[in-house]
Structure formats: C-alpha cells, structure tokens
Amino acid sequence: MVRLADLPEYEREHLLAKNLPPLGPLPWHTTTKALSAMRFALITTAGLHFRGEPTFNFADPTFRPIAIDRNADELIMSHSSANFDRSGFSEDVNLVFPIDRFQELVADNTIGSLAEFHYSFMGAGLMPEVYARSAAQVAGLLKQDLVDAVFLTPV
Amino acid sequence: MxxxxxxxxxxxxxxxxxxxxxxxxxxxxxxxxxxxxxxxxxxxxxxxxxxxxxxxxxxxxxxxxxxxxxxxxxFAEEAPSTPVEDAPACPVSFANPNSNAETWTARLNAEHIQLQPWYELGKRRRKGRSLVGASSSTLTEIMNRLGGLLDRDTLPTDDLKGFKLAIEDAKTFYLEALTAQPGDYSAQKIEQILWQQTQLGAGLKRFYDRFSAIPKLAIMARLIASRQAIGGATGDEIEIKSLPSKED
Structure with missing residues (x-):
C-alpha cells in the first residue's frame, strides 16, 4: 500500500520530496459531451514501448506513441526507477496500461471511442516543468486525433 | 503524471x-x-x-x-490480495552445487541455466508475454557480461545505460521464472527471493556497493536496487547486506 504512514522512513522521505507546488494557475476544462460520446486516449508514465523501439534514458522527457492496432501484450518497459513492482505488469499489461478495459468500455457504450494513438512517458528524475514541451506536442497530436479526454496512469 | x-x-x-x-x-x-x-x-x-x-x-x-x-x-477498496502463505511456492531451489563455482561468471551462468526452463514455462503461461528484451543482448550475453565485470571487480563506466538495461532484463528474467506457476504471487516475496537467495541478487548488491562508493556515480547505485532492498534492514524488509557471498 502506498500510504505514507505504512512505509519505512527512508521511503516516506523520498516520496514526500516529490511534493511540489502547482505549476501555475490551476487549469479546468469542461465539455458538454456525455461520457458515452467522448473519445479517450491513455497516457502512462511507466516508460512503456515496443521491443526494439528506443529505450528511455535515465531522465528523459520524451514520449513514445502506442498505436491502437499494435498488440499491447508486446509492450515492454525501460523505466529507470528500481523502486516499484514490475511483476504485476509482467502478468497483465492492463495493470499499467488498461487498453483492454477501455476497449470494453467502448464496446458497451460507456465511452464513445478510443484514439488511434496513445502515449507513454517515463516519469523519473526530472522536475515537472521539463515535460512542458513534450506535453504540448502530445496535446497537439491528441487534438489531431479529436481526443476529448485522457486517462493517466503513473507507475 | x-x-x-x-x-x-x-x-x-x-x-x-x-x-x-x-x-x-x-x-x-x-x-x-x-x-x-x-x-x-x-x-x-x-x-x-x-x-x-x-x-x-x-x-x-x-x-x-x-x-x-x-x-x-x-478509491475505497484495497487491492485484492492473497496471503503470502497461500501464494505459489518458489519452484526453484538455489542451494545447488553450481553455486560453489569459483567465479561469478560460472555461478551466474549456472543460475541462468537452472532458471531457463522455468522462464519458458512462465512465458507459456502468460501466452508468450515477457518483458525481457529492453536491452539488445541475450541472457547468456548479459550473464557473461555481469559475471566478467564482477570477476574483474570493475564497473561499466563506459556504458551505464546499457548496463542498466542489461540488469533490468536479468531481473525481469528471474522474476518471470520465479512466477512460472499460476497463482497470485506476493511481489515482496518474489523480490526477497531475488535479493536474498540468488547469485544475481548478490552480484547486484556488489555493484550497488561499488557504485555507492564513488560519489559521482552514487546515483547509479539507486538505479540498481530499490530503496526497500537496500534501506530496509528489519522485519520483512529485504536485507541484502546479509547476503552470502563467495568472496566474503
């Protein structure tokens, strides 16, 4: 469990060091679309990519696109941190990148559709503002793909 | 995020x-x-x-x-969990004669050979899924590389990224072999086996100590072993400082 009170002091101190102030005025976007009409993309900071694609560096604000028509079971991970469990992701890609769950939500009309491309970052070793440029690039790509909303997963 | x-x-x-x-x-x-x-x-x-x-x-x-x-x-619910005592047992005994080999290279290769069929079984259970392959090396190449570095007591300072990808592939190979059987595993228990019972865990601990001793490379140590593997020294936490080593 990631309840700080349950963790050893060294772990608690490390995680609390990541408590940073907001990056600026708090953004809040709204839409009149119903959930069942929204187009979603998944974004993870787990450092995922397909085997043979460029791996992430130790501290790396770049991102990797994940095409919807690729087999997500073939995703691997090159996250630099040694401080999280990887055995669960070995068992099930959806634990980190819930693409099958979102396909099911499309099938039962809970959400409208899924983007053609989803995206993976590697969240480690950098201050948040370093991601501004690549986030802007992804925002542009998402808009080209007519994405309304993003579901984000850390690791 | x-x-x-x-x-x-x-x-x-x-x-x-x-x-x-x-x-x-x-x-x-x-x-x-x-x-x-x-x-x-x-x-x-x-x-x-x-x-x-x-x-x-x-x-x-x-x-x-x-x-x-x-x-x-x-979120109101805890993740469903299986008591550690009900989780599948580790299929591998690491107390084998090859662990007495004199070189790290021999010991790591022996361990790799011992784990290979369990890795294949686990991969079959996962319908071909495996996370091994972030590096461009085979497990044999990785074990020879790690063993060679350990036997020469040197650090791979010319290729830290390649070294990191190689050790992650090795750790992943072990984790996937140790979870070959179906069932709900305790991630902490599997990590304990990796760090406390295997030659790979002992070798990685040696790399951790060597990197930690060099201030400009100390951060590399933190990319080798988790804070829990290194920092915890009591109770159920992993105490890798107590690992047996052929050279101790």
Whole structure:
C-alpha cells in the first residue's frame, strides 16, 4: 500500500520530496459531451514501448506513441526507477496500461471511442516543468486525433 | 503524471487519472485525480482482475462529472490480495552445487541455466508475454557480461545505460521464472527471493556497493536496487547486506 504512514522512513522521505507546488494557475476544462460520446486516449508514465523501439534514458522527457492496432501484450518497459513492482505488469499489461478495459468500455457504450494513438512517458528524475514541451506536442497530436479526454496512469 | 495533467488540461483536453501517492497529488493539484491504496507499479490494483480494474477506472471517469476542481478523491477498496502463505511456492531451489563455482561468471551462468526452463514455462503461461528484451543482448550475453565485470571487480563506466538495461532484463528474467506457476504471487516475496537467495541478487548488491562508493556515480547505485532492498534492514524488509557471498 502506498500510504505514507505504512512505509519505512527512508521511503516516506523520498516520496514526500516529490511534493511540489502547482505549476501555475490551476487549469479546468469542461465539455458538454456525455461520457458515452467522448473519445479517450491513455497516457502512462511507466516508460512503456515496443521491443526494439528506443529505450528511455535515465531522465528523459520524451514520449513514445502506442498505436491502437499494435498488440499491447508486446509492450515492454525501460523505466529507470528500481523502486516499484514490475511483476504485476509482467502478468497483465492492463495493470499499467488498461487498453483492454477501455476497449470494453467502448464496446458497451460507456465511452464513445478510443484514439488511434496513445502515449507513454517515463516519469523519473526530472522536475515537472521539463515535460512542458513534450506535453504540448502530445496535446497537439491528441487534438489531431479529436481526443476529448485522457486517462493517466503513473507507475 | 501531475505535470502532464496540468499541461494537457491547460491545452483544452480533459484529464483524469490515478494517483499512487496522495500527498503528491494534494501538493501539485492535478485537475482530477483518484488516489488508490495500491503498491507502486500497480495503478489498477491487481493483474488479471477485470472487474476490479473496471471499478478503479469507473471511479476515475466519474471525476469528469465534477462541476469544479481540482478534484482528489480516494478509491475505497484495497487491492485484492492473497496471503503470502497461500501464494505459489518458489519452484526453484538455489542451494545447488553450481553455486560453489569459483567465479561469478560460472555461478551466474549456472543460475541462468537452472532458471531457463522455468522462464519458458512462465512465458507459456502468460501466452508468450515477457518483458525481457529492453536491452539488445541475450541472457547468456548479459550473464557473461555481469559475471566478467564482477570477476574483474570493475564497473561499466563506459556504458551505464546499457548496463542498466542489461540488469533490468536479468531481473525481469528471474522474476518471470520465479512466477512460472499460476497463482497470485506476493511481489515482496518474489523480490526477497531475488535479493536474498540468488547469485544475481548478490552480484547486484556488489555493484550497488561499488557504485555507492564513488560519489559521482552514487546515483547509479539507486538505479540498481530499490530503496526497500537496500534501506530496509528489519522485519520483512529485504536485507541484502546479509547476503552470502563467495568472496566474503
């Protein structure tokens, strides 16, 4: 469990060091679309990519696109941190990148559709503002793909 | 993740998602965030539990209906877990004659050979899925490389990224071999076996110590072993300082 009170002091101190102030005025976007009409993309900071694609560096604000028509079971991970469990992701890609769950939500009309491309970052070793440029690039790509909303997963 | 939420929402895209450390989300205030009481590395809670994963996703999607933000809500359920005593037993005994070999290269290669069939079994159980392959090397090449470095008592200072990818492939190979049988595993127990019982764990601990002793490379040590593997020295935490070593 990631309840700080349950963790050893060294772990608690490390995680609390990541408590940073907001990056600026708090953004809040709204839409009149119903959930069942929204187009979603998944974004993870787990450092995922397909085997043979460029791996992430130790501290790396770049991102990797994940095409919807690729087999997500073939995703691997090159996250630099040694401080999280990887055995669960070995068992099930959806634990980190819930693409099958979102396909099911499309099938039962809970959400409208899924983007053609989803995206993976590697969240480690950098201050948040370093991601501004690549986030802007992804925002542009998402808009080209007519994405309304993003579901984000850390690791 | 909070930073991406901030920038995407500011660009006009609705965002919602998972937070694994509530205090971080409280501080950075992403627009919509569902805190979940799950282990790091498991944002959806439990592998292969479709119903549970859907409940987590539904809770995060419900935040999109909030009239104003930022919104930080807590997911009410713990991840389903199996008591450690009910988890499948480790299929491998590491107390084998090859562990008495004189060189790290021989010991690591012997361990690799011992684990290979279990890795293949695990891969078959996962329908061909494996995370091994971030590096461009085979496991044999990786074991020879790690063993050679350890036998020469040197560090791979000319290729730290390649070294990191190689050790992650090796650790992943071991974790996937140790979980060859079907069942719900304790991630902590598997990590304990890796660090406390295997030659790979002992070798990585040696690399950790060597990197830690060089100030400009000390950060590399932290990329080899988890804080829990190194920092915890009591109770159920992993105490890799107590690992037996052929050279001690």
């Amino acid at each position: 909070c930073a991406l939420s901030y920038y995407l929402e500011a660009a006009g895209i609705l965002t919602t998602g998972i937070s694994l450390v509530r205090e971080n989300a409280e501080s950075m205030q992403p627009p919509r965030s569902l805190w979940v009481p799950f282990a790091l590395g498991r944002p959806l809670g439990k592998p292969n539990d479709t119903a549970f994963q859907h409940r987590v996703i539904d809770a995060a999607l419900s935040l999109l209906a909030a009239p104003a933000g930022p919104v930080l809500e807590d």
